[in-house]
Amino acid sequence: MGTMIDIQAADGGSFKGYLALPEKGSGPGIVVLQEIFGVNANIRGVCDYYAEEGYVAVAPDLFWRMEPGVDLGYGEADFKKAFGFLERFDQPQAVADIAATIAALRSHPACKGKVGAIGFCLGGTLAYLTAAKTDVDCAVGYYGVGIEQLLDAAKEISCPLQLHLGELDKYTPPEVVEKIRDGLKDVPEAEVYVYPGADHGFSAKGRAQYDKPASSMAHSRAIALFRRVMGPHYDLSALWDMHCYYEFATRDVPATMSTMVAEPYVNHIPTMTGGVGQKHLARFYQHHFVNSNPADTKLIPVSRTIGADRVVDEMLFCFTHDTEIDWMLPGVKPTGKYVEIPLVAIVCFRGDKLYHEHIYWDQASVLVQIGLLDPANLPVAGQETAKKLIDETLPSNTLMKRWAESENQAAE
Known part of the structure; x- marks a missing residue:
């Protein structure tokens, strides 16, 4: 469904983003934030999915400064390569690139109205930071890792935020979930959901951990937030x-x-x-x-x-x-x-x-x-x-x- 577009970085140069348009050609915007596997088939599928929901969805290539066009699967060799990118990943620079993507999306002729963000794994953490560090209108993060170490940023969040975590995710055990809940207690529109029996990656169809009931429930909650904040509204x-x-x-x-x-x-x-x-x-x-x-x-x-x-x-x-x-x-x-x-x-x-x-x-x-x-x-x-x-x-x-x-x- 989608095409690749160029996005201008704030510090010079440009990077690619996968853009999917809704059937009617326009709608509110959603920035889709990648896992450690790049803008792969799963992330492009998320863009297509939200385009069906009526949104102009774009997934920026956040690894472009290391290697443009990373597109990995979920095999053992791909995991090893993906963690290599993660070790070299510059988080603050990525947030700046996300801000540039939001600006590019707001100026795109197909984008009408507000812009939200949704991310998975690495992108789940970045969605949290996007809520704190950019002018995005709402943000949704799935199984973000390390958010409990970034809770100082919670005081900067002024938009609705939703986090989705798996009960069995070793990166977010119960004590970490409680720390996140406590750190967000003063954020007026912050929601944290934990899915029984679900593991890290529960919403990625190509992964062994994919859990359809948890993924479906999380999507319903995410789409409810996007509809409330940005529309579009259907009868x-x-x-x-x-x-x-x-x-x-x-x-x-x-x-x-x-x-x-x-x-x-x-x-x-x-x-x-x-x-x-x-x-x-x-x-x-x-x-x-x-x-x-x-x-x-x-x-x-x-x-x-x-x-x-x-x-x-x-x-x-x-x-x-x-x-x-x-x-x-x-x-x-x-x-x-x-x-x-x-x-x-x-x-x-x-x-x-x-x-x-x-x-x-x-x-x-x-x-x-x-x-x-x-x-x-x-x-x-x-x-x-x-x-x-x-x-x-x-x-x-x-x-x-x-x-x-x-x-x-x-x-x-």
Whole structure:
């Protein structure tokens, strides 16, 4: 997605930066700060990722004074070479080059509005220093090393700062994390998050330590900060409604796909149906979803929660099982039974496009309602689950045979 640009250094000379532009061509800016492996495929991927989110993203080559164009992988030889660069790295000079990158980004015609920074490993520490030493509007640092030795700079931080650390990261053990928290306690908008079970490098897809749940959670928090401080702001609720309209009202697969990113995915959790990637998902929608839902399918909204990068919809999903529903009841011939179930959709966005959907429902309740599962002596219920979602005064604990035993027992 990106191109290489020239950035003028404050002390003379110039260095390269990898620039990725959003689809619409402009947006707020983000400076992406490299690991010790240079502006490699992972860092360029981060720029592309944030371009999808609507930002003008640039990753400056911070090793240019030692060796321009460093692009290392994560093998043993690359690690050795990377640590060699780290030993010779001039941190204050790098901060000056970051300041020059921020200035270059602010003056770029595609950059509209404010500029933030995000960094990883070495870049995580530099993101912290960028918050303290430059005019950046906000900064996010992932698993920065040595921040606890740089806490004197905390008093210079006047912009929002977010730090993401791994619980198992040997460079930031619990005592270091507490020292960082304490050192930032007087910074008004400083947040420190620690991810259980995550190690150093947990957000780098090419590394063995990559931890998708931790990386996803950290990204949601980072994007929430960037959206709050810089925008851009999207009406995710309206975008989701449009997607559902194409799915269930007009049943238009090309229009449905047009609301999604280039490589989206859908996962119906109970049945593991859906698709990954444009081609696979379009096939699923065309032949196994959009045109295979019963004619009387109805979605009744119950609640909607809107975050910075996702919508969580709670609803009742109602239908008559008069056609084979590949995605919910694959291989089950129509029974003619009417079904009502609570359903939850967690819909993630990148910018103004849907990135993925995680859909949850109680499959046991569906099977009970169509007569394929006998609820006798099993802790499952049929349409009662939908009724109780709407009316909380309906009896609770009806499946608990021991419920009566506590009738006259006082709570401790």
